[in-house]
Amino acid sequence: MSSNIKIEIKNLNFFYDDFEALTDINMKIKENTITALIGPSGCGKSTFLRVINRMNDLIDGTTVQGEVLLDGKNLYSSDVDVVQLRKKVGMVFQHPNPFPKSVYDNVAYGPRIHGLKDKNELDELVESSLKGAALWSEVKDRLDEPALELSGGQQQRLCIARALAVKPDILLMDEPASALDPVATAKIEELMSDLEKNYTIVIVTHSMQQAARVSDETGFFLMGELIEFGDTGKIFENPDDQRTEDYITGRFG
């Protein structure tokens, strides 16, 4: 595990109109680690995830206060190019959402948008991205087939390949395995631990066991606050905060 800080969140508050969805979040996410965010529905963990690539900008009436530093640079400062930012910070969603295009075109989509035209370079990038997402061996003879004909687990790995194709530093995953069966889930989890070597991963998950299995550090959110954040083993063996204990042992509410 690297000790370089990749993402630093300082005194972050986030509002949907008047509703304060996140309150005074402070967090340092280390480079090349997997950070899991857990907490009950509506606790702010997905909102927090979307703060990291400014996805919330797309929602009217949202306000961000505080700083989100990516490699030391505040990504909410006025000179940040949001398109470039999202190239650096990829995202994978709960339900696999490939484009209604071929497997190849799904992966090539991002690089093309960013101006890559050379066929050979594109071929190489598609192959390396699919390999990176542990999907290449399953689809290398089906690159021209519609992506929507792949299985759910394959579609999700295709979405990961699509995210990798623009060479991000960070991967945000919002419950990436919640719509998948246990075998496909295991593949995604295995893939995450491979990707960790080259990417910084932040994952929102409702599965406590998944958080415990895959992550290096875990953050527990409750009603917009980061209650506890630290080593995953420690959180699941002996959390410091009673509320964390109550949540992970299912004593909540």
Add this chain to the structure above:
Amino acid sequence: MLRKGLDENIEKLKNEMLLMGSQVEEAIEKSIEALNEQDVELAEEVMEDDDQIDEYELELEEMCTRLIATQQPVAKDLRTIIVISKLATDLERIGDHASNIANMVIKIGDEPLIKPLIDIPRMTDIVTRRIKKSLEAFVNLDVELAHEIAKEDEEVDVLDEQILRELLTFMIEDPKTIRQAMSLIFISRFLERIGDHATNICERVIYMATGDWNVSY
């Protein structure tokens, strides 16, 4: 299984373990009573009853494994289950030592004791009290009590040494006493080992309560 089911099962585990604990205490007391009274039949009973203690251990470990497999417990639930599975091993070992003592009692049989028993009953009182108290610390998650009882191991060690020295002088003076003196030395050592397990129980209770494995006495 729901949260309520897990709570009920952990409660059941605790109760089973306490039943095992009281059976183990009884085994120690009976084995020493058998020594005092030179009651070979009672000693045999202690040895036979050890099978039940072994069964308790198996049953507890099975319950712990099943709960871990089906409930994926975390935090205090996990620590409690892990600790109970370890305590089951400690208690089973204590049961073995009581059974070993009983075996020595059978060996001594009805031959007259070479000296009145003074320190061995004292040791017995201390170790059975320590086991009781350490289990009390477990039930009440009483870290302070666990520390206190863990520290008392020293007393037992001193008595064990004292018994050894005393019996050595008997053996030097009269080699005919060697056989029985050796048995008594073994009994003292078994009690000392029982004391060590009481210390283990205390350390595990401290872990269960605090999550700290690094406490050792």
